[in-house]
Amino acid sequence: MTTVRILGVGTAAPGLRVPVAAINSAWDRRSGRGQVGVCGADEDSLTLAWDAATAAVRAAGLDPSEVAGLWWGTSTPPFADGPSHAVLANAIGTGPLGTLTSGSTHAGVDALLAASDAVAAGRVEVALVVASDALRPGPGTGFETRAGAGAAAFVLAASNGHGGIGSAWTRSKPLLDRYRGSGELDQRDLYDGRLFREEIFLPLVGAVVDDARTPGPSSWSVPDPDGRLGAAIARRTDAGEPASQAVYSAIGDTGAAAALFGAIGAFAHSGRVVAVGYGGGRATAIEFAIDAAVPGASDFAATLANGREVSYHKGLRVRGQMVPGGETIPMGVPPESALFARGAEEMLQLLGARCDDCGTINTPPSVHPHCIACGGPKLEAVQLARSGTVHTFVVNYTMPAPFEAPLPIAVVDLDDGARVMLQVDDDGDQLEIGRRVDLVLRKYAHERGVPVYGYKARPRRAPVGA
Amino acid sequence: MSWNRVAVVGAGLIKMGELFDQSYEKMAAGAFAAAIESVDKGFEPTQVDAAFVATQRGTLWGQEGISGNTIPTAIGLAGIPCTRIENACPSGSDAFRVGAMAVASGVHDVVLVIGVEKMRDKSTEEGLLSRAASGHPIFTRGETAPVLFAPFATRHMAEFGTTREMLASVAVKNHYNGARDPYAHFQNEITIDDVLRSAPVCHPLHLLDCCPQTDGAAAVVLVSADRAHEFTDRPVYVAGFGVATDHPYLHEKDSFTEIKATRLAAARAYSMAGIGPNDVDCAEVHDCFTITEILDIEDLGFVEKGRGGIASLEGETSLDGRIPVNTSGGLLAKGHPIGATGVAQITECWWQLRGQADERQVDIRNGFALQHNAGGRGSGVAVVNILTNRREGLG
Numbered sequence: 029m030t031t032v033r034i035l036g037v038g039t040a041a042p043g044l045r046v047p048v049a050a051i052n053s054a055w056d057r058r059s060g061r062g063q064v065g066v067c068g069a070d071e072d073s074l075t076l077a078w079d080a081a082t083a084a085v086r087a088a089g090l091d092p093s094e095v096a097g098l099w100w101g102t103s104t105p106p107f108a109d110g111p112s113h114a115v116l117a118n119a120i121g122t123g124p125l126g127t128l129t130s131g132s133t134h135a136g137v138d139a140l141l142a143a144s145d146a147v148a149a150g151r152v153e154v155a156l157v158v159a160s161d162a163l164r165p166g167p168g169t170g171f172e173t174r175a176g177a178g179a180a181a182f183v184l185a186a187s188n189g190h191g192g193i194g195s196a197w198t199r200s201k202p203l204l205d206r207y208r209g210s211g212e213l214d215q216r217d218l219y220d221g222r223l224f225r226e227e228i229f230l231p232l233v234g235a236v237v238d239d240a241r242t243p244g245p246s247s248w249s250v251p252d253p254d255g256r257l258g259a260a261i262a263r264r265t266d267a268g269e270p271a272s273q274a275v276y277s278a279i280g281d282t283g284a285a286a287a288l289f290g291a292i293g294a295f296a297h298s299g300r301v302v303a304v305g306y307g308g309g310r311a312t313a314i315e316f317a318i319d320a321a322v323p324g325a326s327d328f329a330a331t332l333a334n335g336r337e338v339s340y341h342k343g344l345r346v347r348g349q350m351v352p353g354g355e356t357i358p359m360g361v362p363p364e365s366a367l368f369a370r371g372a373e374e375m376l377q378l379l380g381a382r383c384d385d386c387g388t389i390n391t392p393p394s395v396h397p398h399c400i401a402c403g404g405p406k407l408e409a410v411q412l413a414r415s416g417t418v419h420t421f422v423v424n425y426t427m428p429a430p431f432e433a434p435l436p437i438a439v440v441d442l443d444d445g446a447r448v449m450l451q452v453d454d455d456g457d458q459l460e461i462g463r464r465v466d467l468v469l470r471k472y473a474h475e476r477g478v479p480v481y482g483y484k485a486r487p488r489r490a491p492v493g494a
Numbered sequence: 495m496s497w498n499r500v501a502v503v504g505a506g507l508i509k510m511g512e513l514f515d516q517s518y519e520k521m522a523a524g525a526f527a528a529a530i531e532s533v534d535k536g537f538e539p540t541q542v543d544a545a546f547v548a549t550q551r552g553t554l555w556g557q558e559g560i561s562g563n564t565i566p567t568a569i570g571l572a573g574i575p576c577t578r579i580e581n582a583c584p585s586g587s588d589a590f591r592v593g594a595m596a597v598a599s600g601v602h603d604v605v606l607v608i609g610v611e612k613m614r615d616k617s618t619e620e621g622l623l624s625r626a627a628s629g630h631p632i633f634t635r636g637e638t639a640p641v642l643f644a645p646f647a648t649r650h651m652a653e654f655g656t657t658r659e660m661l662a663s664v665a666v667k668n669h670y671n672g673a674r675d676p677y678a679h680f681q682n683e684i685t686i687d688d689v690l691r692s693a694p695v696c697h698p699l700h701l702l703d704c705c706p707q708t709d710g711a712a713a714v715v716l717v718s719a720d721r722a723h724e725f726t727d728r729p730v731y732v733a734g735f736g737v738a739t740d741h742p743y744l745h746e747k748d749s750f751t752e753i754k755a756t757r758l759a760a761a762r763a764y765s766m767a768g769i770g771p772n773d774v775d776c777a778e779v780h781d782c783f784t785i786t787e788i789l790d791i792e793d794l795g796f797v798e799k800g801r802g803g804i805a806s807l808e809g810e811t812s813l814d815g816r817i818p819v820n821t822s823g824g825l826l827a828k829g830h831p832i833g834a835t836g837v838a839q840i841t842e843c844w845w846q847l848r849g850q851a852d853e854r855q856v857d858i859r860n861g862f863a864l865q866h867n868a869g870g871r872g873s874g875v876a877v878v879n880i881l882t883n884r885r886e887g888l889g
Binding site (some may be wrong): 143367371390391392394395400419420421422423425426427428429431434435437439447448449450451457461472473482 | 512618619630633635636637638641648649652694697750
């Protein structure tokens with residue numbers, strides 16, 4: 029069998045952190061330690077996936093156009109049935125191949141195995157794997173203090189790279205663990221925590237750990253859905269603290285992303301790493317042979333360190349679990365409308381129209397049949413630069429729901445000379461004329477069940493100590 | 495169009511405000527009644543040959559988008575030719591220009607221009623939201639009205655050292671004038687501190703840097719200059735006008751320290767009137783936000799580029815200043831019922847040129863008043879009209 033190699037990895041964490049103590053206080057429970065990662069209003073499993081995927085492709089030293097397809101695993105795709113995969117692949121800029129695996133938090137390792145098989149079979153040369161999740165626990169459930177959000181991405185190829193994928197062991201047990209029923213948005217709580225631990229989790233996860241434990245790996249990534257089960261599993265590995273512990277401490281249970289995210293924590297050094305994915309009555313252990321630091325793995329700690337602490341009710345609000353009563357006011361432009369059909373590709377691929385005559389880049393192409401500088405009609409679609417400098421900006425404090433105020437908006441001079449006006453992915457504190465920004469994919473709106481994605485300008489932080 | 499072929503012989507408006515008790519039609523009828531009432535020698539409604547009506551938001555605000563055929567019935571003149579003019583915030587100014595051209599062309603002798611807008615029939619949230627998500631589905635998302643002007647403030651402050659106090663001085667001056675205008679939405683004086691301490695709306699603009707949402711209507715009667723003296727011994731003439739467009743989206747602007755459409759429209763209007771900015775005795779300009787008036791007075795040539803802020807703070811545009819601006823209270827105090835705004839500004843100019851502005855009356859030396867609006871998504875259009883009480887042009 030061809031050994032499938034890892035060319036690069038990427039990670040992403042959501043923008044918000046809710047302290048566990050705040051959650052427990054709201055439910056009159058004893059205080060607790062730690063925090064969970066929560067998506068801001070403009071983030072979801074798709075934007076997290078985009079963040080991690082673009083980082084991985086960049087770390088691999090590739091252009092997205094060199095990647096044949098996207099294998100995406102998530103238990104929380106933005107559409108239960110819809111263009112989730114097409115939107116993400118389009119926004120990253122990969123080819124159309126690949127698949128979306130879903131249905132449980134096992135989906136992340138499913139995606140990795142499927143992509144690995146496609147590379148091994150010679151069907152694709154380069155595959156992008158991304159596992160992401162934004163878990164939505166039922167308010168007041170036991171694992172609300174653990175459910176988090178995050179993403180991890182791998183770029184795979186048949187050769188080169190700094191590590192390879194080895195064997196995998198999968199087992200299943202047809203029992204309910206935590207789950208969502210059809211049409212339900214929130215994960216249900218467990219019927220009986222002791223039953224789950226003794227009859228479901230430990231037997232299933234323990235079995236694949238036993239399968240993978242020899243020869244002794246240097247590092248493990250193991251599931252820890254409640255803050256205690258991970259330690260029980262870790263004891264069975266005969267190793268020290270799992271590499272995944274850092275992820276759980278910083279942003280909680282990242283669901284389908286957890287196994288791969290945790291593994292990346294051990295990819296900065298050579299060694300044998302085993303990642304255990306779990307969910308939906310299935311568990312899989314996958315071994316990685318790391319020869320030297322995998323490009324992108326060194327960003328692991330920085331990814332986890334970012335994030336802004338917010339209150340529990342802010343967390344509920346952005347997850348859509350605390351909604352204002354009364355009538356909802358529809359947006360002026362329905363997301364299913366022709367405007368979006370015309371604008372979809374230019375937004376996801378961030379296209380401009382360059383004038384053949386004078387070189388000016390017009391944005392967006394769909395509303396510019398003629399050049400704004402010279403009036404010329406010959407325009408060619410080009411991809412816009414993904415970074416630039418703030419020319420001027422505002423911070424809008426008067427935004428009705430579903431917008432979140434304050435909302436900074438900036439006019440940005442991109443590095444290719446194009447000028448765009450975009451919402452800013454920040455609270456505005458870092459904003460000033462001349463500030464460098466990078467363009468990142470974010471969720472602009474979610475209306476009538478349709479998420480709408482576009483780019484926002486993310487200010488680069490001032491260098492530490494500067 | 496040659497000099498002074500069109501005269502304004504009547505002008506009037508209704509008290510601006512939050513007019514929950516008045517329909518769109520009733521406001522229009524009120525403005526029409528005020529305009530014909532103002533005609534010195536009397537005016538019969540049936541003398542109207544044609545009407546142009548300005549309403550900007552139309553159906554988006556819950557009112558008729560077909561007001562070209564709604565208004566004649568509302569004012570008791572069903573059967574007359576009537577057309578709705580929509581050209582963003584300058585809709586009223588542009589309806590006036592189109593009405594003047596209709597008279598100047600000789601097609602109609604007596605034209606009614608009526609501006610009317612219902613801003614408050616829908617909730618602020620609904621109005622905000624429809625603005626915040628219109629146009630291009632992504633590039634314009636989040637752009638409420640202040641977002642269209644606040645970026646200019648940020649840049650003007652950075653390039654010219656304009657301060658929030660300078661911005662605030664515009665609101666203080668316009669509220670002072672509004673407190674002396676019985677038609678103004680707000681008739682209270684405010685201080686610089688009031689503006690600085692008001693709630694942030696869209697950094698760097700705060701609540702009192704912004705005009706209100708206002709219901710209102712205004713109307714003027716235009717006649718061929720040859721017939722003006724049938725109606726009044728003190729006609730006011732249309733000396734010149736100019737319209738200009740610019741790219742509609744903010745990211746297409748070359749500069750965030752000027753409104754290019756204003757500069758182009760002003761050049762055309764001055765040229766047609768045969769005057770320059772120094773000949774203007776008073777002006778009603780588009781002050782939807784304080785920064786807008788600062789840009790206006792620069793782009794109209796009243797002060798040097800970059801000096802708009804300091805000139806406002808130092809009183810150059812006050813009632814007793816070198817060039818009084820927005821003697822009516824402007825959009826900031828009088829209100830901004832979009833389609834009616836330009837027509838109401840022309841009414842103020844008409845009063846000033848005829849010496850009827852009471853406490854707000856300024857010294858009319860040369861006999862010229864200028865009226866201006868800019869608007870559209872990113873100030874993509876501007877209109878300037880110049881009125882005069884002189885039958886003949888400057889030497």
